[in-house]
Amino acid sequence: MAPSQWLADSISSVDNFCWQQKLLATPTQYSIPTSKWNHYEPLRRKWKIEEKNDFAGLIPGDSRTYNYSTELLYLEMYASSLYCITKKKGGWDCLRHYEILLAGCVPYFFDIAKVPSRSMVHFPHGLVRRLMQLPGVPGEDFLASRLGKLGQSTNTNGLIDRAVFPVNEYERLRAAMLSYVESHMLCKNRASELQALPRVFIHSYATKEKPVDYLRELLVVGLMETGHQVYTTFNASYVFQDFDVSGLDAPWGLGSYGRGFLYERALPPSYRSRFNIWVPGDSPPDEPFSYIKTTYNNKPYPIETFFDKAVDIVVDGNDIWGAHPEPVSATWYRRELSDCHHLIKPARALLGTLNSGALWNCEVSPQSRLCPNLHDAARVWQYGLQMTAEVEMQTQGWRSPSGAEFLLDIEDYLRTPQHFPDFVEKFMILATNARQFMEWCAKAAVAVQGNNAERNVLADCLAKSSPLLSLQRGFRCEAEVLRWERRREQVKEEILRHDADIVGLCEVDHFDDFFEPELERAGFQGTFKRKRSPAKDGVAVFWRADKFDEGVRRTIFLEYGRQRTKAAQVAVLQRLWPRDRQTGKGIVVCAVHLRASSDDGFRVQQASALVSALQDFSRCDEQIILADVNSKQMMGSSRTEIANVFDYFAACGFKCAYTDLGLQHGRSSPKYTTWAGWASGDFKATCDHIFVSRGLHAQAVLDVPDADELAEKFPERLPNEFFPSDHLSLIADLVIPDSRLA
Structure with a gap:
């Protein structure tokens, strides 16, 4: 069944909003006088x-x-x-x-x-x-x-x-x-970012019931702090220190809005010479001046424009975005810039649910009783989310807590709507009829999204069973389990089974004769660097050629400070360009395997060198680190200093996809990512991670097998006849900013 025109129009309008707000809008925020x-x-x-x-x-x-x-x-x-x-x-x-x-x-x-x-x-x-x-x-x-x-x-x-x-x-x-x-x-910082002319005209609504808009007033304060002459269509005299609230009518006579804290009485009386209240019929400010429009109290910009003059700057201080016009020629500033991505999976299921013949009536008669109101729309949304969750659990094993959270919000509202005014306030504007509801839900459908995998494949040169090495080092499994000709097919199947877009591999020693040609046949391109070690293994990054173009690559050896080591670990830094990009923003993917030793201080030094290289190489592009850090300790040390590699990456602003998602939603990070069954005993730890920079978000991750079940079925632990490595695959469903977005 072909989609209705109103559905297509709705998707298109939100598509435009999502990429325009990233491409054209500049972040702004509240400030302090x-x-x-x-x-x-x-x-x-x-x-x-x-x-x-x-x-x-x-x-x-x-x-x-x-x-x-x-x-x-x-x-x-x-x-x-x-x-x-x-x-x-x-x-x-x-x-x-x-x-x-x-x-x-x-x-x-x-x-x-x-x-x-x-x-x-x-x-x-x-x-x-x-x-x-x-x-x-x-x-x-x-x-x-x-x-x-x-x-x-x-x-x-x-x-x-x-x-x-x-x-x-x-x-x-x-x-x-x-x-x-x-x-x-401070207010002067935000005002300076506007790059306004010395005279500014601020056009905004105001009402007697709520004359104040926090962001607008703080910008007024900042503009006067930086010496601007300010003309406003509203009376903002409450920003001066000699303002007397007691003489004003209600609600001011009963106390200022928000009690006046922070924004009120922020400027000395001498600044009044810089402030002018403009009313229709007055002459315009002397040219040249900057024409600024602002939102007000979660309402749109003023529709009319005075003086037959183009708007120079628009400032959106609203909590939620609305469908208000913004001139392309103006500079846009938004207080709440969402990433437009976190609903992609629920939205896709919901698009199909909403695209039904009964709702096509909304195309002809938007006010028809057949168009869903807020309550009806919430029920449809609930159904779409329930279907999505069920399908994901049965087919992929994902745990996707974002959908569960939305379901709880909807269920609470549907059960007792009178007790959840916040739900109504947030969604009433966007969901009062099918078109508006569709616009809000469909905004996630424009995201570029990728499953990203990290895998220590266990190098062939390191895969030895106990009869072939000293009993202190070999694995407990049979030698046949470790035979490369057997394991390589399992490794390939594991990589391809999860349909990842970006793959990071550690302990790779058959790049030229296996990984590169086999994954190339599956649609991947890749790069590899061998570490400086007698073991001759290294790290590799692969990406789907139909989704990303290859950018510049950099490799670094991770030494011990300035001391050159005989067995230096290596990191590959690969810049990727999304195929449909319309801006100069790329993604930097790093595969790294830190040294296996008892010295966490050594590994922290290696991590420091890696972060420095990433900062220099990334040029502010978002970053994904696919890492085996060989550090057993997790975040939560009782010491104030950085105790391990995990803490160091966190201190540098990187998020572990698994841990961050778990902390947000009351779930724990993986109990283990390696459970090596050595002849001398077990080694069980969480050593592998997918770290992401702050602009990327994980919306789902793949659970590791239940530890009790694995222990019962495989006394030899890992590797075994079903698991070809002593490490497990980590898969994260990452939300990557749309390649068309800045």
């Missing part, structure tokens, strides 16, 4: 570490804890605490984050790992995550379970284990965090 940052500097130094509460008493979402009548009292609550819980509100970029930082407190940011790569780009993500992970600080799951109890008590001490809490490290990281804020997060 410079005068307030300077004014509250003594407050940030008022309490000593040992005098502070563990966590501030304000609990997001618990109105009982919102009991501060003045800005000073509110900020003192933060300043007298080590941490304050914060999280996503309407959007990821929430004013609370900035108020916490203004007071010198550390934001304990729930789900910080989920923040889209192009939202809140000027935020100290790495420093905040390191502060949240200091020894003695409770984890997110524990705190989430305690939120209700915290809201009932003003005592938030006892949550941090002060006996192991590293005070000096906290102070060092906190100082670095505040230094970052002062350099990157």
Whole structure:
């Protein structure tokens, strides 16, 4: 059945939105007025570490804890605490984050790992995550379970284990965090990014019920801080320090919107000479000036344009995107830039469900009773997600928690819609009829998506059973299991079975005579580099030739500092270009196998050399590291220093696809990725990882076999007659930004 025209139009419109917002839009965000940052500097130094509460008493979402009548009292609550819980509100970029930082407190940011790569780009993500992970600080799951109890008590001490809490490290990281804020997060920083002319005209809506828009007002403050003459279509006099709220009508007479914290009274009265309120009929500002349109309160830009002048800049401060027009000639700034990818699998199933004859009536009569309303649309969406989850589990073994989360949201809404106003608020604009609902769901269908595999194949030269080597080194399995002519077919079948787009292999020693020709016949191209070792194996990267073009390659030997070693490990750095790219952005894939020894310090040095090479080579392109790090220890060390390779990659901003997905959704990372059955005993560890840079996201991973079942069936462990290597394959379904997107 061919798709209806309205369905095709809807997909096309969202296709355009997704690539345009990445290609044309620039991230922006909230900010802190410079005068307030300077004014509250003594407050940030008022309490000593040992005098502070563990966590501030304000609990997001618990109105009982919102009991501060003045800005000073509110900020003192933060300043007298080590941490304050914060999280996503309407959007990821929430004013609370900035108020916490203004007071010198550390934001304990729930789900910080989920923040889209192009939202809140000027935020100290790495420093905040390191502060949240200091020894003695409770984890997110524990705190989430305690939120209700915290809201009932003003005592938030006892949550941090002060006996192991590293005070000096906290102070060092906190100082670095505040230094970052002062350099990157003030209003003047965001205003300077607009590159506006000395005179600016800001065109935006306002209502008596809610005269304020946070992002807009903070930009007004920043523009005046940087010396601009500002003309507005709304009265923003509340940004001046001599503003008197008591004389205004309701709701202002009952208190400023959001209590006026942060944005209100941010500029000295002398700046009033830079501020002009424009009303229709007034003369336009003297040329030249920049014409800026902004959104307001999750509503679109103004439709009309004054002065018969082209709009120069559009600023979208909304929590969710809407179908509002944006002139291509203008410079776009968006506060919430989503990646448009996380719904791709549910969306594909849902597209087929929605593409039914009954819904074609919407093409002719969009207001027809046959077009689904919000409730109907949620039911269809629920059905599509349920089908997707069932099919994935039966055919691929994927665990895809994003779909499960959406299902829970929908089920809660359908069961008791009156108790879930947030659901209605988020989706009403986008899902009140079939076309709008389709636009929102179909946005994921334009993503370039890839399954990415990491595999230690066990080099032929290292595959020896115990009779052929000393009993301390050989595998327990029979020699026939390790015969290359047998194993190579199993390895090839394993690689091809998962239909990966990018493959990283370690311990490869038959590249020319097996891997390259066999995988080339299956549609792959590849590259290989042998390590400097008597074993003569190395690492390889393969990619599907119909999806990626080959870019520049770089190989590096990983030495011990400046000392040249006889058996240096090697890394391959391969740039790939998505076939349909329309921008200069590529993807850098790295395959690496770190040294197997008891010295984690050595491996951390190797990882440091690798990260330095990646930073130099990637030129800000997204990166995928397919690695056997040979490091048994996982994240969560009680020491403050970086104890292992996993910690080092995390500190450098890389996410392990398995661990990151597991932490987000209450699941653990793999219990093991190698379970070598040596003649001398078992070696079981999680040594293999798929690390990704911050702009890439894992939406599903392939589970490893159940450990108890493997132990029962294969007393020889790995390798065995069914598993050709002592390591297991890792597969991640990664969301890679659309090649047409910047």
